Amino acid sequence: MNLTMVLDMAADAFGDRAVLGRRAEALTACRLRELAAGGARRIQASGADSVVYLAVNGPAFPVALFAAALAGVPLVPVNYRLGAEQLAQVLANHPRALGIADPGQTAVLTQAGISARTPQDWLGEAAQDVPESAGPAGGDAPAAIIYTSGTTSKPKGVVLRHQNLTSYVLETVEFASAGEDEAALMSVPPYHIAAVSNVLSNLYSGRRVLTLEAFSPERWLDTVREEEVTNAMVVPTMLARIMNCGHDRSVPSLRALAYGGAKMPLKVVERALREWPHVGFVNAYGLTETSSTISVLGPEEHRAAVGSTDETVRARLESAGKVVPAIEMEIRDEDGQVLPPGRTGRIWVRGEQVSTEYAGLGSSIDERGFFDTRDRGRLDEEGFLFIEGRIDDTIIRGGENIAPAEIEDVLLHHPDVDDAVVVGVPDDEWGQRIEAAVVPRPGAKVDIGALREHVRGRLRGSKTPDYIAVWEELPRTPTGKIVRRDVVRGLLGERATS
Amino acid sequence: MKPRVGQFLASTVDGTTVIVVKAPDGDVTITCGGAAMVDPKAKEQPPAGEADPAQMGGSELGKRYADEDLGLEVLVTKPGQGTIAVNGTPLPLKDAKPLPASD
Numbered sequence: 001m002n003l004t005m006v007l008d009m010a011a012d013a014f015g016d017r018a019v020l021g022r023r024a025e026a027l028t029a030c031r032l033r034e035l036a037a038g039g040a041r042r043i044q045a046s047g048a049d050s051v052v053y054l055a056v057n058g059p060a061f062p063v064a065l066f067a068a069a070l071a072g073v074p075l076v077p078v079n080y081r082l083g084a085e086q087l088a089q090v091l092a093n094h095p096r097a098l099g100i101a102d103p104g105q106t107a108v109l110t111q112a113g114i115s116a117r118t119p120q121d122w123l124g125e126a127a128q129d130v131p132e133s134a135g136p137a138g139g140d141a142p143a144a145i146i147y148t149s150g151t152t153s154k155p156k157g158v159v160l161r162h163q164n165l166t167s168y169v170l171e172t173v174e175f176a177s178a179g180e181d182e183a184a185l186m187s188v189p190p191y192h193i194a195a196v197s198n199v200l201s202n203l204y205s206g207r208r209v210l211t212l213e214a215f216s217p218e219r220w221l222d223t224v225r226e227e228e229v230t231n232a233m234v235v236p237t238m239l240a241r242i243m244n245c246g247h248d249r250s251v252p253s254l255r256a257l258a259y260g261g262a263k264m265p266l267k268v269v270e271r272a273l274r275e276w277p278h279v280g281f282v283n284a285y286g287l288t289e290t291s292s293t294i295s296v297l298g299p300e301e302h303r304a305a306v307g308s309t310d311e312t313v314r315a316r317l318e319s320a321g322k323v324v325p326a327i328e329m330e331i332r333d334e335d336g337q338v339l340p341p342g343r344t345g346r347i348w349v350r351g352e353q354v355s356t357e358y359a360g361l362g363s364s365i366d367e368r369g370f371f372d373t374r375d376r377g378r379l380d381e382e383g384f385l386f387i388e389g390r391i392d393d394t395i396i397r398g399g400e401n402i403a404p405a406e407i408e409d410v411l412l413h414h415p416d417v418d419d420a421v422v423v424g425v426p427d428d429e430w431g432q433r434i435e436a437a438v439v440p441r442p443g444a445k446v447d448i449g450a451l452r453e454h455v456r457g458r459l460r461g462s463k464t465p466d467y468i469a470v471w472e473e474l475p476r477t478p479t480g481k482i483v484r485r486d487v488v489r490g491l492l493g494e495r496a497t498s
Numbered sequence: 499m500k501p502r503v504g505q506f507l508a509s510t511v512d513g514t515t516v517i518v519v520k521a522p523d524g525d526v527t528i529t530c531g532g533a534a535m536v537d538p539k540a541k542e543q544p545p546a547g548e549a550d551p552a553q554m555g556g557s558e559l560g561k562r563y564a565d566e567d568l569g570l571e572v573l574v575t576k577p578g579q580g581t582i583a584v585n586g587t588p589l590p591l592k593d594a595k596p597l598p599a600s601d
Contacts (some may be wrong), residue, residue, distance in 0.1 A: 001504040001600050008506075013559065139509075170519060174596040175573055177561035198601045205599070233601050258600045284600035293600040324597060427530060 001166040003069040003200065004217040010203050015178050018208050020118070021059050022227060026208060034060065035337045039067025039126035048098035050145070052091065052114060053190055054078045057211035060119030061127055061190045062199045064100055066146070069162070072140040077191040079149075080105055081478060088112065089157065090147055093359065127426050131292065145359055146288050148478055155357030160196075167352035168291040169200045171326035178207035184231040185223055187212045187238055190469075192479050194233060195263065196339050196443050197292035208233065215478075217245035228253040235261040235480035240268045240418075244442070251276060256299070260284040262480035263387070263405075265412055266318055273306050285320035285387060287373055289364065291353040294329070295385045297321025311381065318409075319384040320377075327351040329385070330370065331378060344378040344388055344403075369376055376403055393484060395424035395432050402434065402463055410458045414451060416444040421474050422465060423487050435491050436465040439473055446478060469494055499534075500525050506575070508538035510547035514557055514578030520564070520571035528572070529553070531580025555581040555588065563589035 010019065010029040018026035041414075043051060051068040053063065053075060061077070068075040076088055076097065091112035099109040099116040108451070109116035117125065143162045147155040163492045184202045185208060202209045210227055212219060215238055223229065231252055231322050239259055242249065257272070257279050260395040271356070273281060280299030286292045297319055305317035323329045330338045331345040339345045354363050365371050376388040389405030403454060404422035411420035419439035424432030440446045450470050475486035501507070501521045508515045509530035531554055533547025538558065545583045557563065557574045563582050564571035570584055571592065582589045 005504055005517065012506075012515065013575050170573075171599050172600070174594075175575070177560055177596065194601045201599065207599075231599055256599055258598075260600070282598045282600050296600050298596055298598045412600055460566065 001170075002162045003165060004036075004066060004195055005166060006200055007036060007066050007069075009175065010206065013207050017151070017180060017206060018205070020062060020209055022210060027059060029203070032203075034292045035063045035123065036066035036070055038128065038130040039063055039122070040070035041129050041131050042125050043067060043071035043073060043098050044405060046098050048096055048185045049073055050094050050097040051075050052094050052097040052099045052101075052109065053099055054080050054105050054109060055119050055190070056080070056213040057186060057190045057195060058119055058213060059211075059285075060100060061122060061195070061211075062123050062203070064211070067126065067197065069143055072141055074159075075196075075306065076145045076410050077196070079147065079189070079191040084156075086155065090157075093157065097382055111457050112182060112460045122301055123477065144196055146191065146196065147199060148288055149479065149481055153434050156361065158355050159359050160192075160288075160291055160355050161359045162192075164291045164353050164355055165197070165200060167326065168197060168293075169204050171353065172293060172324055173204050173340075175204055176206045178205040180206075182206075182230045183210055183227055184233070185209040185210045185212065185220070185227070185229040185236050187232070188261070188479055192273070193288040198221065198233060202231075217242040218247045219245050221249060221251065224251050224254055228458040230255045231258070232256075233258040233260075235259065236264040236268065237262070237476055239263065241270055243271050245270055245414070246469075249412040251277060251279070254279050256280045256282060258282040258284055260286065260293070262476075263408075264318075267418070267455065268413075269302075273302060283319075283321055285385065287375075288351060288360075289355045289371055289373075290327070290351075291355070293324060293325045294327045294351075294353075295320045297384075315386075316380075316384050319380070319386050320384050321385065323385060326353060328370075329379075334445070339378075340382075341381050344376060346391060347373040347375045347377045347385075347387075349373060353404075361397050368443045375407070394424075395434055397424065397427075397432050397434060397462065398430045400462060407434065407436065407455060407463055407465065410455050411438055411451070414424070414454050416441050416446050417451070418442070419474050421482050421484065421487050423491070425488055425491055433467075434463070434465045435467045435469070435485055437469045437471045437474060437491065439471055465494070467491070499527070501528065501570070506538055507535040509535055509580050510532070510544060510579050512578035513551035513576055514574070514582070515579050516572040516574050516575040516582065518571075519542075519562065519573050520569055522569040523575055526568065526570060527585050528570075529583045529586075530557075530578065532583075533580075534555070535582075543573060549580060554579045555579040557582055558591070562592040562594065563593040565589055572593075585600070 011033040015030035020027040099114040106116035195229045264275040281302040283297040285295045328350045330348045407422040427433035476484045501518045528531035532550025559577040
């Protein structure tokens, strides 16, 4: 099945409904289909083999996604914050693309030999040239190529086929289930998988989508109130900033808030649950390679966990919930043996929504069709999934494998600590030694000696950081992932100058 | 007919349309209100069918109707009064608990 099916279904079932943009200027589902057809004609006339999107989020993005689908070429949303060298590397993979870029970035595309137009011009072109009908492209073609964030390795192009994305939508969303008053606010940039899946799942459910070009807590809160937003998706750092800002934090229209993309600090979600008792919270775990969500902790599970005195139930507030029905998951040890509940291992998944290939690098699945997430995790007896960090972040200290997430958890539970990261720093004697950086709670003063004792009391000596730095903030990507190599660099620099 | 996944089918007795989500390998007869459903994109549209009053149980927008044994599943993209049936047997509504919106 092709992504255009989602658009056709929406336009046929609720064509006059506003589905995109702010109320005053919203596009209907039928208009979106017309613009997609006009855009597709442009793409086909240009002979382009892909569409590169190097711009902030806005109505031009869904038009580009569906136009590319109709034209039978993949959409390649590119991170506009990449450094010049990485950007050039990515663009070199798509020399025959049609380019859409913000005014400040058009030169970058032109230098790479890619034609460039702004999102505004793109919408104008699409509107000018609307054919009466457009034929859909094949189902097995790539619908999108999304580059991984590259926080642990070089960015890889994840090939998401129409089949992957449509199966995700069909299996996790109920068609036309949203009320006419529903509106979703999307705050992640278009190069994030959630931005792509969000366009599809909201259109499919019939919910109007709004985007924030650039996130700020004040703008987010104002938009929720002005546009009477009912659903929103944020990454954890955004929710932390919203909860810490001095702006009016009332969100009367909000019904559901989804979060994901990185670990949510317990204190932040507890506070949000307290402040917004009328909101249903949803924690979604997924990867670019899995077309977004593969496990979900739902609203009732959040409330049950936070209100429970049973430690097992309460701990689930920090879980990624239960695996969605269309996904099979295995927790395997390093020899490939499947582990029982309670045991930590490597998370493998299989399902139609899972990408099977990296562009130019070949297959990404094993002989049984399972994909290695490179995340460490475990399932509890009732099937709740706990994520324990990336395999690639493992610290090897004196031959012992240590997962930073376990130590980070202990640090984060300390009342004076708001944010924490633990990394391995090169060490002549141990190979790597454990060091940490913490961000104190506003107004708190962190006693390093006491904090190390706090860790030693809960874990053991070999897992206690040799050094803990106190920083004002941790280096994170705009989508909330900690950049560990920058943490290591910062710690090394700090030791060199102290 | 041999339905394909992703194919739209239209009723000839009312406004019902469905999309085929799962399709069996062999030939099946899919009807709405007792009359065969047709490809709405076909060049020549068949004449309006005659509704069987006994098969006017209706369908709901966005819901799936499936015969698990046969491997056929359709999703209603426009609801109507006719009952959707396969090989003469009404397709039961598939009971699925929707997941909370996660993105």
